[in-house]
Amino acid sequence: MNHPEKYLEIWKLQKSYPSPSGPPAMIVEDFTLNVAEGEFVSVIGHSGCGKSTVLSMIAGLNDPTGGGIVLAGREVKEAGPDRGVVFQAPCLLPWMTALQNVTLGVEQVAPNKSRAEQRAIAAHYLDLVGLGDSLDVHPNQLSGGMRQRVGIARAFALSPMMLLLDEPFGMLDSLTRMELQQVLLDLWATDRKTALMVTHDVDEALFLSDRIVMMTNGPAARIGDILEVPFARPRDRHDVFEHPEYDRLRQRLISFLEDNAQHPKVREEMTNDPHNIPPRELGDRGSFSGRRTFSVTPKSHDAA
Amino acid sequence: MNERKFRGDWIVLPFLGIVAVVVLWAISSKTWAPNLPTPWKTWEVSQPYLMKPFEKRGELDQGILRFTWYSLILVAKGYTIALLIGTPLGFVLGMSKMFAKTFDPIIQILRPVSPLAWLPLGLVLFQKSEPAAIFTIALCSMWPTVLNTAVGVRAIPQDYLNVARVLNLSRMKTLLKILLPATLPYMFTGFRLSLGIAWLVIVAAEMLTGSPGVGGFLWQEYNSLIYEHIILCIVTIGVIGFILDRLMGLVERRLQVAKA
Numbered sequence: 127m128n129h130p131e132k133y134l135e136i137w138k139l140q141k142s143y144p145s146p147s148g149p150p151a152m153i154v155e156d157f158t159l160n161v162a163e164g165e166f167v168s169v170i171g172h173s174g175c176g177k178s179t180v181l182s183m184i185a186g187l188n189d190p191t192g193g194g195i196v197l198a199g200r201e202v203k204e205a206g207p208d209r210g211v212v213f214q215a216p217c218l219l220p221w222m223t224a225l226q227n228v229t230l231g232v233e234q235v236a237p238n239k240s241r242a243e244q245r246a247i248a249a250h251y252l253d254l255v256g257l258g259d260s261l262d263v264h265p266n267q268l269s270g271g272m273r274q275r276v277g278i279a280r281a282f283a284l285s286p287m288m289l290l291l292d293e294p295f296g297m298l299d300s301l302t303r304m305e306l307q308q309v310l311l312d313l314w315a316t317d318r319k320t321a322l323m324v325t326h327d328v329d330e331a332l333f334l335s336d337r338i339v340m341m342t343n344g345p346a347a348r349i350g351d352i353l354e355v356p357f358a359r360p361r362d363r364h365d366v367f368e369h370p371e372y373d374r375l376r377q378r379l380i381s382f383l384e385d386n387a388q389h390p391k392v393r394e395e396m397t398n399d400p401h402n403i404p405p406r407e408l409g410d411r412g413s414f415s416g417r418r419t420f421s422v423t424p425k426s427h428d429a430a
Numbered sequence: 431m432n433e434r435k436f437r438g439d440w441i442v443l444p445f446l447g448i449v450a451v452v453v454l455w456a457i458s459s460k461t462w463a464p465n466l467p468t469p470w471k472t473w474e475v476s477q478p479y480l481m482k483p484f485e486k487r488g489e490l491d492q493g494i495l496r497f498t499w500y501s502l503i504l505v506a507k508g509y510t511i512a513l514l515i516g517t518p519l520g521f522v523l524g525m526s527k528m529f530a531k532t533f534d535p536i537i538q539i540l541r542p543v544s545p546l547a548w549l550p551l552g553l554v555l556f557q558k559s560e561p562a563a564i565f566t567i568a569l570c571s572m573w574p575t576v577l578n579t580a581v582g583v584r585a586i587p588q589d590y591l592n593v594a595r596v597l598n599l600s601r602m603k604t605l606l607k608i609l610l611p612a613t614l615p616y617m618f619t620g621f622r623l624s625l626g627i628a629w630l631v632i633v634a635a636e637m638l639t640g641s642p643g644v645g646g647f648l649w650q651e652y653n654s655l656i657y658e659h660i661i662l663c664i665v666t667i668g669v670i671g672f673i674l675d676r677l678m679g680l681v682e683r684r685l686q687v688a689k690a
Contacts, residue, residue: 185596187596204595205592205595206596207596209596217590219608219611221614222607231597234597
């Protein structure tokens with residue numbers, strides 16, 4: 127696969143915080159990545175490795191200390207509704223109904239439309255995530271999964287240039303998580319918005335992404351490896367899970383994570399070029415190998 | 431503590447508490463405090479004020495609820511001014527660290543000053559008793575609103591502010607759609623405490639200015655040696671304060687639920 131387009135260009139992105147004693151603490155060092163238009167890329171790594179920091183810099187919520195980000199030919203300097211962000215916590219405003227929460231964003235991107243039209247757009251996206259009957263419900267009356275559905279609807283309703291997903295299902299139980307992965311995938315498939323998702327769930331990354339970026343452990347985290355995901359779209363959870371390549375790819379991700387857990391700085395080879403991935407040893411490796419996420423209900427999206 | 435609950439304990443137990451205090455009062459007036467009117471004497475003498483609570487027989491001889499009404503009007507005026515000044519002040523205090531550093535010490539110094547100390551200053555400034563009383567009520571009751579609003583603004587979760595940034599909300603929209611609703615539960619706790627203080631201050635203010643109201647009546651009856659009416663006034667002040675607090679508490683509870 128080739129990615130000639132550079133829809134999102136991240137160049138030598140760096141984040142450090144000044145420390146009172148000694149040199150500044152380097153969180154992310156030299157993160158370079160190009161994402162093509164319509165591509166779904168996941169960033170995977172251990173907790174605290176700085177992957178969320180990268181995402182929040184792209185969202186404009188955190189200023190990089192070095193490097194730059196260019197989205198569709200324009201440099202990213204501050205936050206804005208041209209990037210639809212789904213946070214780990216749904217971040218809904220509890221004094222507003224589901225519809226009002228989504229409409230608040232629509233008002234910002236479509237200020238010339240009438241209030242009725244804005245509400246119609248918001249209601250449409252809530253309907254797409256399966257909340258058509260809960261428009262006037264307040265977040266505290268919704269389950270965690272339903273709240274995150276509102277969060278997803280809010281991001282998509284902005285018709286953003288790209289989506290940024292910061293461990294969007296990290297706070298959900300595994301069944302709800304699978305349900306919402308399907309909701310996200312279905313919604314994403316309608317217009318294939320460029321998306322960057324941060325996660326630490328190997329199966330989630332494989333199911334949703336075109337490419338998976340593996341980050342080394344912090345401090346001074348960087349890209350350790352990039353994995354191409356060859357599964358055809360539209361994807362079905364069961365087909366993906368049965369795919370002959372699935373186990374091999376999964377094992378590669380897990381090996382990377384395990385190697386990094388033991389030796390934080392072992393993997394120094396930078397692969398800005400996704401074609402040039404060194405082959406990796408396969409084999410069964412302890413607790414990570416079990417398909418814990420899938421073994422319960424491979425077809426659970428039917429219920430969603 | 432493993433206490434048993436029974437049906438109607440919420441009404442029976444408070445009633446028993448009141449009875450116990452009244453018995454203690456009766457015993458006291460019969461034994462060591464001969465000047466303290468007994469409960470039944472108090473009831474007897476208070477009857478014309480309680481049974482015709484809105485009657486006006488003279489400037490300082492009116493039904494107890496009529497006096498209460500005068501007091502409430504005065505409280506409302508001072509309290510409104512306190513909220514109008516205190517809420518924006520609290521907002522600025524919560525939002526700007528520099529402003530907080532500048533004015534926090536002076537607020538901490540002014541806060542514990544008694545109404546009895548402010549009233550003479552008010553009289554000097556306004557020359558009349560009513561504006562002086564309003565000035566005192568406003569100045570004394572403002573602080574809980576100021577401080578709680580500031581705490582509320584500081585406690586706004588970063589998540590909400592991130593939403594404002596990601597959606598690129600204007601300053602005005604951020605204030606109206608995010609800051610204000612997020613702070614409202616804290617603000618209301620301040621409003622409730624402020625109302626309690628405003629009601630406390632009214633009595634002192636009326637006693638010193640001699641204006642008609644529950645406090646003024648209390649002071650006048652002390653001078654006329656009708657001690658039963660002092661007790662009537664104390665009970666009235668307490669009951670009204672309790673009702674006000676409960677009413678504010680009801681609204682506050684609704685807001686707390688909305689917060690979660």
